[in-house]
Amino acid sequence: xxxxxxxDILPTGQSLDGARAEGERTYALDRAHVFHSWxxxxxxxxxxxxxxxxxxxxxxxxxxxxxxxxxxxxTNVGHQHPKVVAAIQEQAAKLCTIAPQYANDxxxxxxxLIAERTPGDLNKVFFTxxxxxxxxxxxxxxxxxxxxxxxxxxYRSYHGGTDxxxxxxxxxxxxxxxxxxxxxxxxxxxxxxxxQFHAENEQQETxxxxxxxxxxxxxxGPNSIAAIVLESVPGTAGIMVPSPGYMAGVREICDRYGIVxxxxxxxxxxxxxxxxxxxxxxxxxxxxxxxAKGVNSGYVPLGGVAISEKxxxxxxxxxxxxxxxxxxxxxxxxxxxxxxxxxxxERIVENASRIGAEILGPGLRGLADRHPSIxxxxxxxxxxxxxxxxxxxxxxxxxxxxxxxxxxxxxIAACRAGGLLPFANFNRIHAVPPCTVTxxxxxxxxxxLDTVLDIxxxxxxS
Ligand SMILES: Cc1ncc(COP(=O)(O)O)c(C=O)c1O
Numbered sequence: 145x146x147x148x149x150x151x152d153i154l155p156t157g158q159s160l161d162g163a164r165a166e167g168e169r170t171y172a173l174d175r176a177h178v179f180h181s182w183x184x185x186x187x188x189x190x191x192x193x194x195x196x197x198x199x200x201x202x203x204x205x206x207x208x209x210x211x212x213x214x215x216x217x218x219t220n221v222g223h224q225h226p227k228v229v230a231a232i233q234e235q236a237a238k239l240c241t242i243a244p245q246y247a248n249d250x251x252x253x254x255x256x257l258i259a260e261r262t263p264g265d266l267n268k269v270f271f272t273x274x275x276x277x278x279x280x281x282x283x284x285x286x287x288x289x290x291x292x293x294x295x296x297x298x299y300r301s302y303h304g305g306t307d308x309x310x311x312x313x314x315x316x317x318x319x320x321x322x323x324x325x326x327x328x329x330x331x332x333x334x335x336x337x338x339x340q341f342h343a344e345n346e347q348q349e350t351x352x353x354x355x356x357x358x359x360x361x362x363x364x365g366p367n368s369i370a371a372i373v374l375e376s377v378p379g380t381a382g383i384m385v386p387s388p389g390y391m392a393g394v395r396e397i398c399d400r401y402g403i404v405x406x407x408x409x410x411x412x413x414x415x416x417x418x419x420x421x422x423x424x425x426x427x428x429x430x431x432x433x434x435x436a437k438g439v440n441s442g443y444v445p446l447g448g449v450a451i452s453e454k455x456x457x458x459x460x461x462x463x464x465x466x467x468x469x470x471x472x473x474x475x476x477x478x479x480x481x482x483x484x485x486x487x488x489x490e491r492i493v494e495n496a497s498r499i500g501a502e503i504l505g506p507g508l509r510g511l512a513d514r515h516p517s518i519x520x521x522x523x524x525x526x527x528x529x530x531x532x533x534x535x536x537x538x539x540x541x542x543x544x545x546x547x548x549x550x551x552x553x554x555x556i557a558a559c560r561a562g563g564l565l566p567f568a569n570f571n572r573i574h575a576v577p578p579c580t581v582t583x584x585x586x587x588x589x590x591x592x593l594d595t596v597l598d599i600x601x602x603x604x605x606s
Contacts, residue, residue, distance in 0.1 A: 276304025
């Protein structure tokens with residue numbers, strides 16, 4: 145395995161020697177003072193990043209890595225997009241911050257650009273600081289709108305780290321945060337590869353998953369349920385594109401019982417799937433869409449809730465009981481305006497769609513032909529997962545649900561040594577580069593994965 149050749153000068157113009165020395169200090173201070181998310185603090189050794197540009201980052205020793213993670217799947221326009229950087233700089237010179245009760249041009253324009261792209265009549269935007277609080281507020285709106293409390297969400301999902309959001313979440317990160325009093329009930333969504341419904345095809349999976357949801361609602365009491373929260377395409381949990389008809393079926397169920405449909409597009413929105421929103425693939429209009437990440441590529445923290453006319457009307461003459469000091473922060477919303485305009489002008493959503501259809505999809509399926517450790521390949525746009533298994537027949541995962549394994553750790557380490565930064569979760573590697581990724585870069589990532597997957601193959605059960 146060859147390590148990517150270092151360059152003497154970083155994209156910042158800084159010499160590598162100087163940057164490395166700075167990187168060592170950064171790492172030492174990190175270990176001394178920074179408390180990291182989701183981690184046993186003594187057991188981690190965070191990679192230092194010296195610089196980033198486009199689809200690449202440079203690690204603490206100056207190695208260039210192809211960012212097939214888009215960090216936490218947020219740098220949709222790539223790293224350091226010059227138009228977004230310039231917009232933040234211009235906004236900083238003009239108006240760094242202003243309290244949320246005042247109208248400001250960056251927030252007004254960002255709201256217009258978002259409302260124009262969301263489906264149906266989702267014409268109002270409440271800005272938050274990120275995705276978790278977007279979900280918190282969407283649930284709060286749904287509860288006040290319906291006068292009901294209970295919320296349904298699926299297993300195999302992630303909705304954020306704050307109190308309601310982590311309880312919506314259907315992955316093991318919820319377990320230590322779940323005191324059984326959140327008012328959230330979980331159900332199984334469609335996932336044919338590991339079907340809970342013994343389905344043999346997508347149609348059966350859709351029908352049975354909808355029947356399961358309908359039955360759960362009838363047993364829980366339809367009049368007690370405020371909302372169903374679903375990622376339009378679940379991201380961290382495995383990029384399981386819903387089987388045809390499922391999202392439309394959920395819409396129908398919500399209408400039947402007067403339940404608010406919240407689509408979480410925090411990871412899947414803003415071009416990731418090759419459309420502005422993943423829900424656009426299913427021709428469905430939810431009542432609320434939550435977003436963050438790709439809205440401004442994460443250059444400045446931003447999230448929000450896009451709100452339908454009906455739900456907005458609930459708060460027309462009754463105060464909405466929620467707010468944030470930084471709701472629609474000028475630097476964050478200026479970054480959103482520049483990001484959305486760049487995506488439009490540079491046809492970045494179209495690029496994501498084309499790269500998925502022509503390069504990543506066929507390329508990953510080609511890897512599955514060569515590597516028996518790949519159990520399934522699935523995705524859309526620049527949003528792909530490969531599921532690694534010890535045995536294709538039994539589908540035994542290469543790491544257990546909720547855990548890692550020596551085999552997966554080896555695969556991830558080999559990716560990095562080969563010059564690729566992957567997004568990994570349990571037994572999966574996700575190929576989620578920026579929406580701006582070029583054909584050559586996508587092929588470079590596939591080639592590295594091809595080499596690395598020999599390691600996964602060697603770990604199969606004999
Ligand atoms: C689908 C989804 N919802 C919500 C969140 C939480 O967003 P944040 O980390 O900005 O709070 C995430 C983060 O990964 C996500 O993927």
